[in-house]
Amino acid sequence: MSLSRSFPRLRKRADFLRVARGRKVARPGLVLQMAPQERADGQLEPSKARVGFTASRKVGNAVARTRAKRRLRAAAQEILMTKARPGYDYVLIARQATLTRSFPELLDDLEKALQMISNPRSPNRRREPTQ
RNA sequence: CCAGAUGGUCGGAUGGCCGCUGGUUCGCUUUGCCUUCGGGCGGGCGGACGAGAGGAAAGUCCGGGCUCCACGGAAACACGGUGCCGGGUAACGCCCGGCGAAGGUGACUUCAGGGACAGUGCCACAGAAAGCAAACCGCCUGCCUUUUGCAGGUAAGGGUGAAAGGGUGCGGUAAGAGCGCACCGCUGCUCUGGUAACAGGGCAGGCACGGUAAACCCCACCGGGAGCAAGACCAAAUAGGGAUGGCAUUGGGCCCGUUUCCGGGCUGCCAUCCGGGUCGGUCGCGCGAGGCGGCUGGCAACAGUCGUCCUAGAGGAAUGGUCAUCCGAAGGGGCCUUCGGGCCCUGGGACAGAACCCGGCUUACAGACCAUCUGGCUAU
Secondary structure, eight states, X not given: OOOOSOOOBOOOHHHHHHHHTSEEEEETTEEEEEEEOOOOTTOOSOOOOEEEEEOOGGGOSHHHHHHHHHHHHHHHHHHHHHHSOTTEEEXXXXXXXXXXXXXXXXXXXXXXXXXXXXXXXXXXXHHSOOO
């Protein structure tokens, strides 16, 4: 496979709506959604995980929203590159705290959210409940 | 030095690590397309080089380019907009220069600034009276026996009001009044200066003609509509359509000739192609009323000319993330002081993200700097 450090992006509205129907986990700095990809006929190998980013008007004006998405993108590049599951699509939703939280905290939020969403019944969830 | 006015410029800096978008170029690769079999185009991966948000990118309020639709030309009506004069501009409701009015000691600022003899309407409350003249109090004259009162004159005084039929002064008068005169204002005619708005003057008239057009309205000028989700192209799927060929045309259904017989038309299935145009993709989409600098003309807006530069192009929307160092006004605290201030700590980085592109306007904005000018203080 390629040595690229980037990952495919979700760009279509239909993809975002599909992932929104999947599993969902909230952390102080972000909300993570995940759903399995639709495989083409005859496709055996799962394709690379894809990621999308969203910020609603609650986060702030246009400047605040794009900045929140940029921080999420930088965090996703560090975490999801290695730990995302192939064959799944992820959506990261910005919150108001996305802008104020320090970057290490944001990375920690994303890592915990990824663990929780991948093992919904693991002891992790009970030991560290969200909110 | 302090306070202020106007115009303009900028709007964090440097570096490390990791990324994104599109461009040029090199290498590897290719179940795609074309091929004269050399290759070319396209796709994928990687490397190198240089580029990548704003003064408002914002609000979407005006003016244009561009695109599609409508329309024979022109005009009129309706509707909407603009409204002192001259100039600038592709155009404007914008800009520049002037005029008038208002404010400021001043630099300067502000302005819905055409028409009230075309017509209609309105002018609340108060007040005697609000557009046509009018007498509430008062003043004066006469009558009457005095008070009460009656008749008449009077717009100078009081009172009301946003506004009361010119203002001030002198004369005049019973008291008054443009009744007379002077000055100011007004109206008409006229002269001078100015392209003009307008300004200044002369003569005449005793003064008549109130305000309101961000009330209807009148006049002059301007305007066809919708917008890049415009629009053009490629094109899975699906509904319906067409052409050709094959099968069926035994039969069924419907329609027509009144019915039967007989005849005609429509209706079926499959394949290929055309056409269609959804998801998706490509273009539109970056050389332009272009930026910067000089010279010339102009008070200026701006124009002309010469040189030079090419400078974002996304699409759940790139133009960054992170770390370090530096810089940063007011305010607060401390120390020093030659009372001008200096040093240290703290504090503290605004408004805001291109979405087809230009010209404006409006609104938001931490802070820094420059130029010109005004008023004041001090010194020479």
